[in-house]
Amino acid sequence: MSFVRAAWLVVRKDVLIEARSREILYTTLFFAVACVLVFAFGFVNEGRPVTDAAPGILWIAIAFSGTLALGRAFERERQHETLRALMIAPVDRPALYVGKLAGILLLLAIVEVIIVPLVALFFHAPLFARPLLLVGLLAGGTTGFAAVGTLFAAMLVRARSRDVLLPVLLYPITIPVIIAGVRGTAALLQTDVDVPMARAWLSMLVLFDVVFITLALWTFEPLMTE
């Protein structure tokens, strides 16, 4: 119970700070929308989008804006060394990881609420044909991406070249997640929606999530104190 309570306190604090500054929300949202618009200019010709481009563009926008959000979320803890205050608090240290992860997921959920309709609109993609499966794929993919990203962003918080290192470390490891997200979403966009294929990719994402979150919870404390 204290684990959940500590994670909840961290999320609530992050939401309160973000509600005051709106710095990360606005920058992440702006970046994600700009990303979709740039692709729309490139891949939509006379109102006709390039076939099958929508899933890739959606997940690239999520990955890029997610990287930005991850960096900023921990930059805030670094600037005033508040991460140290969290680490010395008498709570299970992995609860701090879960709290930060939940905050990032909340932020990316807001971003996705805006960019999914945009991608559907610009690329004539019937993303809402199977809304539950789409939500499952987005939730599974975003969780896997953010689970690894939160761990790396916390680890790199005191590294001088953290802004460069975060994407360099994050993208190779999360490639399976992004591929599963893209392929699963693509299965939803076929003329005859390939539900079994989408479900298979969703199962893969859930598996990645379980593995990544378990590893992160296991390694968070030693990585942060060594």
Place this chain on the structure above:
Amino acid sequence: MDFHSLTLTGITRTFGRRRALHKVSMRMDAGELVAILGPNGAGKSTLLAIVSTLLAPTAGDVRYDDHTSATGAALRARIGLLGHDLYLYPELSPAENLRFFAGLYRIDRVEERISTALDRAGLTDRRDDPVAGFSRGMRQRLALERALLHDPRLVLLDEPFTGLDDAATGALVGRLRELRAAGRLILVITHDLDTVDGIADRALMLHRGRLLEVPNAGAPLRERYRAALAHAAQPAAGPS
């Protein structure tokens, strides 16, 4: 969980090829205030990070009575740390900062404790203003109250006098005396030798990662420290 002594045995910490601390050993007991002095980059903050369990030593052992850092959350609940950076969220008000940390430390009677802390920090009338608009001294006073909010047994202070005016410095000195009388173990890292001279039970000096005793009697601390520093800086005698 509680403890009444802190014992460091042969603490060494390296960062890559750089050695920040070398075989540091010391002991302090409840009701003792120890000042750690030393030039910039001597390893003082690294020592504080190790004692506070934020950093694992490369070699050596830290014991809080018979407990080690493996005791985990129960041990950390008895440690209060004021870092050189103040560990405050500038977007939040003093009351919100204290409420957040009170939640992490599972403190009872939260609002009462927060009011007392803000009163001590002289920030009662600014309790709902964002910390971002505060002066360094105001932040420093608030950060001290944050570090002491949970009534820790071991109080670790890194440059606690920074940014404080005379009145606030006097109040902090008084507070440190109260804490010492209440049986707390207080470890203060400072360059403010004149202020700490009257209150420290003993002073130690870190020089190039080694912990040395500053002679305890006679001249003012500043002179004793300079003499100890000059002695430590001399090249060791021996065969070349």
